[in-house]
Amino acid sequence: xxxxxxxxxxxxxxxxxxxxxxxxxxxxxxxxxxxxxxxxxxxxxxxxxxxxxxxxxxxxxxxxxxxxxxxxxxxxxxxxxxxxxxxxxxxxxxxxxxxxxxxxxxxxxxxxxxxxxxxxxxxxxxxxxxxxxxxxxxxxxxxxxxxxxxxxxxxxxxxxxxxxxxxxxxxxxxxxxxxxxxxxxxxxxxxxxxxxxxxxxxxxxxxxxxxxxxxxxxxxxxxxxxxxxxxxxxxxxxxxxxxxxxxxxxxxxxxxxxxxxxxxxxxxxxxxxxxxxxxxxxxxxxxxxxxxxxxxxxxxxxxxxxxxxxxxxxxxxxxxxxxxxxxxxxxxxxxxxxxxxxxxxxxxxxxxxxxxxxxxxxxxxxxxxxxxxxxx
Amino acid sequence: xxxxxxxxxxxxxxxxxxxxxxxxxxxxxxxxxxxxxxxxxxxxxxxxxxxxxxxxxxxxxxxxxxxxxxxxxxxxxxxxxxxxxxxxxxxxxxxxxxxxxxxxxxxxxxxxxxxxxxxxxxxxxxxxxxxxxxxxxxxxxxxxxxxxxxxxxxxxxxxxxxxxxxxxxxxxxxxxxxxxxxxxxxxxxxxxxxxxxxxxxxxxxxxxxxxxxxxxxxxxxxxxxxxxxxxxxxxxxxxxxxxxxxxxxxxxxxxxxxxxxxxxxxxxxxxxxxxxxxxxxxxxxxxxxxxxxxxxxxxxxxxxxxxxxxxxxxxxxxxxxxxxxxxxxxxxxxxxxxxxxxxxxxxxxxxxxxxxxxxxxxxxxxxxxxxxxxxxxxxxxxxxxxxxxxxxxxxxxxxxxxxxxxxxxxxxxxxxxxxxxxxxxxxxxxxxxxxxxxxxxxxxx
Numbered sequence: 044x045x046x047x048x049x050x051x052x053x054x055x056x057x058x059x060x061x062x063x064x065x066x067x068x069x070x071x072x073x074x075x076x077x078x079x080x081x082x083x084x085x086x087x088x089x090x091x092x093x094x095x096x097x098x099x100x101x102x103x104x105x106x107x108x109x110x111x112x113x114x115x116x117x118x119x120x121x122x123x124x125x126x127x128x129x130x131x132x133x134x135x136x137x138x139x140x141x142x143x144x145x146x147x148x149x150x151x152x153x154x155x156x157x158x159x160x161x162x163x164x165x166x167x168x169x170x171x172x173x174x175x176x177x178x179x180x181x182x183x184x185x186x187x188x189x190x191x192x193x194x195x196x197x198x199x200x201x202x203x204x205x206x207x208x209x210x211x212x213x214x215x216x217x218x219x220x221x222x223x224x225x226x227x228x229x230x231x232x233x234x235x236x237x238x239x240x241x242x243x244x245x246x247x248x249x250x251x252x253x254x255x256x257x258x259x260x261x262x263x264x265x266x267x268x269x270x271x272x273x274x275x276x277x278x279x280x281x282x283x284x285x286x287x288x289x290x291x292x293x294x295x296x297x298x299x300x301x302x303x304x305x306x307x308x309x310x311x312x313x314x315x316x317x318x319x320x321x322x323x324x325x326x327x328x329x330x331x332x333x334x335x336x337x338x339x340x341x342x343x344x345x346x347x348x349x350x351x352x353x354x355x356x357x358x359x360x361x362x363x364x365x366x367x368x369x370x371x372x373x374x375x376x377x378x379x380x381x382x383x384x385x386x387x388x389x390x391x392x393x394x395x396x397x398x399x400x401x402x403x404x405x406x407x408x409x410x411x412x413x414x415x416x417x418x419x
Numbered sequence: 420x421x422x423x424x425x426x427x428x429x430x431x432x433x434x435x436x437x438x439x440x441x442x443x444x445x446x447x448x449x450x451x452x453x454x455x456x457x458x459x460x461x462x463x464x465x466x467x468x469x470x471x472x473x474x475x476x477x478x479x480x481x482x483x484x485x486x487x488x489x490x491x492x493x494x495x496x497x498x499x500x501x502x503x504x505x506x507x508x509x510x511x512x513x514x515x516x517x518x519x520x521x522x523x524x525x526x527x528x529x530x531x532x533x534x535x536x537x538x539x540x541x542x543x544x545x546x547x548x549x550x551x552x553x554x555x556x557x558x559x560x561x562x563x564x565x566x567x568x569x570x571x572x573x574x575x576x577x578x579x580x581x582x583x584x585x586x587x588x589x590x591x592x593x594x595x596x597x598x599x600x601x602x603x604x605x606x607x608x609x610x611x612x613x614x615x616x617x618x619x620x621x622x623x624x625x626x627x628x629x630x631x632x633x634x635x636x637x638x639x640x641x642x643x644x645x646x647x648x649x650x651x652x653x654x655x656x657x658x659x660x661x662x663x664x665x666x667x668x669x670x671x672x673x674x675x676x677x678x679x680x681x682x683x684x685x686x687x688x689x690x691x692x693x694x695x696x697x698x699x700x701x702x703x704x705x706x707x708x709x710x711x712x713x714x715x716x717x718x719x720x721x722x723x724x725x726x727x728x729x730x731x732x733x734x735x736x737x738x739x740x741x742x743x744x745x746x747x748x749x750x751x752x753x754x755x756x757x758x759x760x761x762x763x764x765x766x767x768x769x770x771x772x773x774x775x776x777x778x779x780x781x782x783x784x785x786x787x788x789x790x791x792x793x794x795x796x797x798x799x800x801x802x803x804x805x806x807x808x809x810x811x812x813x814x815x816x817x818x819x820x821x822x823x824x825x826x827x828x829x830x831x832x833x834x835x836x837x838x839x840x841x842x843x844x845x846x847x848x849x850x851x852x853x854x855x856x857x858x859x860x861x862x863x864x
Contacts, residue, residue, distance in 0.1 A: 051593030056642060056841040058515075058592065090518060091508055100518075108843065110593045112515070135524040142528050149535035161542045296542065 046118055050074060053108025063111065065125045070101075072111065080109075087126045093119040105133040158297060166293040170285050175233070175252070178288055182252030185291070186238065189256070193242055207239040207259065207409040214408050217401040222255075224396075225276045225341045227283050235282050237275065241409045247274050249281040251288040259409045265355065271405065272396035273352020273386065276341050280334030286326050335382060339389045349390035356383040464747065465835040469827040470516075471509035473816055479505055480815040484808040496526035502815065503585075510827050512591055513835050520595075521588035529584075529851035568610060575606040579635075580853060586639065587848035594843050599645075600638030608634060621663055625655035632735050641741055642841040650738035658730045662723045666716050673709050680705050725759075726752040736830060743837035749829045758821035765817055770810045777802045 050061040050072050062073045070087050072080040082103045090100040090110065099119060101111040123129055136143070190205055199205065208214045218237045226235070235253035245260040255278045265271050281287055326334075342349045360383060397405075483498035500523040507519035579602035586596040612627035629652035636648040674681065684702050703710075729752035736748035777799065832838070 053593045054843050056592040056594040057839055091504070108590070108593050108595075110518075133522075135522055139524050139528065143524075143531070146528055146531035146535055150531045150538075153535045153539050157539045157542050161539055165542060300538065 044121075045073075046113060048072075048114075049112040050080070051110040051112070052080075053110070061111070063113075065122070067125065070126075084126050085128050087122070087129050088131075089119075089129055093123070093130065101129075154300065158300065162296040162300070163293055166289050166296060170288040170292045173251075173285075173288060173292070178285075179252030179254075181288070181291060182250040182254045185250050186254050186256065189250075190240055190242075193240075193244065197242055197244075199242065205241045207241050214404040217397065217405055220401075221272060221275060221397060222279070224345050224347075225272065225279050227279075227337070227341070228344075233282060235279060239408050247278060249278040249287050251285075251291050253282045255279070255282065262406060262408070264358075265406070267351040267355075268396045268402040268405075269348050269351035270355040271402075272342065272347050273338060273349055273355065276338035276352075277334050279341070280337030281326065281330065283337055284330065284333050286330040286334070290326065331382075335385055339386065343389070343391045345396075346392045346394050347396045348392040348394065349386045353383045353386035353390065356386060463835065464831045464833050465513040467827045467830040467832070468511045468514075469509055469824040470511055471505060471820060471824065473820060476505055476820055477812065477816050480812045481808070483815075484811040487811075488804055488808065496530065497523040499523070499526060502819075506819075506823055507589065510823070513832060513838070515592055518590045519588055520590060521584070525584075525588075525851055526853065529853055532851055568613075571613070572606045572610050575609045576602045577853075579605040580849075582635070584849050584851075584853045591641070592838075594642040594841055595848070597640045597844050597848065598635070598638060599640060600634060605631070605634055624663070625659040626652045628652075628731060629655050636735070636739055640844060641838075642844050644742045644841045647740040648735075648738055649740070650734060654734060654738075655731055658727055658734070662720075662727045665723075666720065669712065669716060673712060677706060677709055681709075722756060725756055728752075729755055732826075741838065742841055744835055745833040747831045747833060748826075750826050751829070754825045755822055758818055758825070761821070762813060762818040765813050766810055769813065770806045773802070774806050 044065065046063040046065070048061045048063050050059040051057070052059065059074050059076075061075070064071045064073065067084060069084050070082045072082070074080070086104045086107075088102050088104065090102050093099065094116070097116045098112050098114045099116055101113070101122075103109045194205060208218070218239075222235050222237060226233075233253045235255055237255045237257060239257045239259065239262065241259050243260040244258045245264050247255065247257045247261050249255050255275060257274075261274070262271075265274075338352075339349060342352075479501050483494070483501060486494040487498050500519075500521060503519045503521065507517040510517045579598070579600075583598040583602070586598040589596045608630050609627065612623065612630050616623040616627050629650065632650070633648050636646045639646045680702055684706065729750050733748040733750050736746045739746055
């Protein structure tokens with residue numbers, strides 16, 4: 044039998060009218076000028092998987108440039124009958140195994156190096172040099188995202204009414220005064236700010252740009268103003284050392300890398316996931332120790348007793364079961380008696396952190412009177 | 420072999436001639452049967468055509484989207500290859516389809532190369548650049564601009580490499596295309612003209628486009644035969660005038676009419692507490708029509724720009740030649756804009772509305788959250804993934820398919836006989852895929 048076809052020899056774009064004859068040993072291309080070309084049986088391959096579309100095409104092996112074009116797709120079946128290997132695809136995995144392993148290995152090494160060495164190193168440098176305005180902006184966005192997410196978990200729908208204590212009120216001034224006392228000795232740059240959020244979780248954390256976030260649930264657990272002072276001093280330590288900013292920049296770098304892996308370098312997913320990443324990240328042991336050391340130093344400087352804070356950490360430690368649910372930024376690994384012991388051993392202060400009036404006002408910061416609701 | 424098609428030699432030859440306009444290229448002696456049709460005289464034209472079926476593309480696009488999500492993106496190299504094979508093999512030039520010979524493996528290895536070499540370099544570069552930019556304040560802006568330019572240049576480089584790879588994997592009549600030239604030079608000329616374009620507030624844009632097209636086309640080869648380009652920047656400028664002049668004129672007129680009110684607005688900012696708010700209100704009230712006009716301009720500029728780009732494409736195709744053959748394009752911007760609008764509307768109906776509904780349902784309904792409990796987060800993620808699949812399929816099947824179909828149904832070749840005996844290229848082709856372009860997300864498919 045003869046199959047009418049067009050033959051392209053792969054050397055020029057010229058079409059040759061041809062007749063194909065099929066043998067079990069191979070395929071013979073008979074050209075009009077008398078030339079004969081023979082393809083081996085195992086070399087005959089479909090260019091595209093067989094379909095009903097016309098014309099269809101054949102190639103010689105996987106690397107050859109020659110092509111046969113056959114107008115009538117009903118020949119496909121007959122060709123498959125003659126050459127069972129015709130539909131078998133090229134085994135690209137085994138052909139490229141060396142390259143895949145070589146470059147794949149290099150890629151893994153390079154990624155591990157980048158994530159474990161380069162990104163933390165760079166993140167530290169970047170965080171320490173980030174303009175304050177940028178840091179505050181990042182902190183504000185992270186704050187909004189975290190409050191929104193946590194409000195969702197607690198099924199609180201309105202985010203606007205979750206912030207306790209309007210700026211300029213008396214209680215706000217009490218908090219500002221506390222912060223002011225606990226600031227490092229020489230600092231002109233950071234202006235930390237306490238935000239109390241009306242959610243029931245017992246937690247606190249520091250965000251980039253000096254936002255210190257306290258939850259109502261934590262305030263309710265506190266029994267003494269010096270417990271609050273201890274927590275705020277610890278978080279101010281994170282602020283002073285820019286721990287949160289470092290965590291954030293590191294997360295940013297890692298997110299971009301992950302985006303690259305998954306084919307999303309527009310960064311959409313990476314940026315969208317950042318707030319979440321920050322929520323799930325935690326400080327290193329070293330960072331916690333730095334924050335604790337800072338806290339003791341400023342508390343001693345201000346003659347504020349750290350013993351109540353030590354007792355509070357002890358209570359938290361005994362309450363370990365609930366620690367799992369605590370936010371990672373505060374969920375400190377050495378939340379053990381280590382910290383309580385450290386505070387107890389090094390405290391030299393003797394006085395309370397604030398007046399009783401101030402303490403009562405802060406404790407009740409989230410309690411709304413009907414008049415408050417009206418004026419807001 | 421009983422079922423073999425039984426047809427006369429004459430009808431078979433007609434079949435052949437159906438998909439090969441000119442089977443008897445010079446030098447091939449004809450038979451009696453083929454002599455019935457006379458060889459196409461020079462000056463004849465032959466059309467491009469697109470034979471893709473939406474149903475077939477839909478199946479490919481759906482499988483691609485599902486598998487890409489299931490494999491966390493790794494399948495994208497196979498997905499891209501399948502889509503390209505579909506489009507390439509359905510573009511018929513003079514009835515003979517293009518063939519895409521690239522493989523997913525090449526794209527995967529190209530990606531691994533980028534990961535291995537570029538990722539650490541990029542991380543260090545980013546960090547170093549940031550630290551340098553921190554030191555003296557004066558340098559900062561300059562370095563920022565430099566950084567933006569470097570990034571843009573990188574994109575241009577990746578873009579050129581991407582097309583080099585794609586052309587090297589494209590054959591027609593068994594002869595492959597190739598994009599010669601240097602990606603660095605292309606980057607250089609683009610950045611130089613971009614600088615001038617920014618400096619002239621967009622007036623030099625046609626010169627930028629001309630330089631890019633000329634370099635790309637004159638370095639494009641079919642076999643050993645280079646393409647030629649005969650257009651000038653002035654030709655493009657004539658078309659660009661219609662985009663750039665109306666907004667400038669309108670904005671100038673606005674500025675002249677409302678000069679005093681605008682100055683009052685400028686003086687108002689930055690606002691300080693002493694200024695009264697009523698003053699701002701009266702200013703903005705007076706400028707309402709100005710804001711409306713600018714808003715309207717904002718909406719028309721994308722349309723005008725697409726209109727320009729289509730006219731540019733038609734012109735560029737018409738000015739291109741290959742081995743004595745020419746091209747004629749009649750692509751309509753209305754069709755392109757039409758497909759964009761249809762795609763937008765479809766996305767709105769099938770992605771925007773369900774997405775908004777899901778978000779609202781969870782935002783406002785604690786009851787629903789109670790009911791679903793811990794499943795609610797899972798359901799939101801599932802819904803989000805489903806919407807991703809839908810939008811990917813819609814964009815491929817409606818937008819890409821619509822635009823490619825329209826473009827390749829509206830181009831024809833003048834004197835196609837000239838393409839009958841072009842010799843194969845001997846130059847080596849790039850070994851790996853377009854890793855950099857993939858990493859930078861250049862190119863739609």
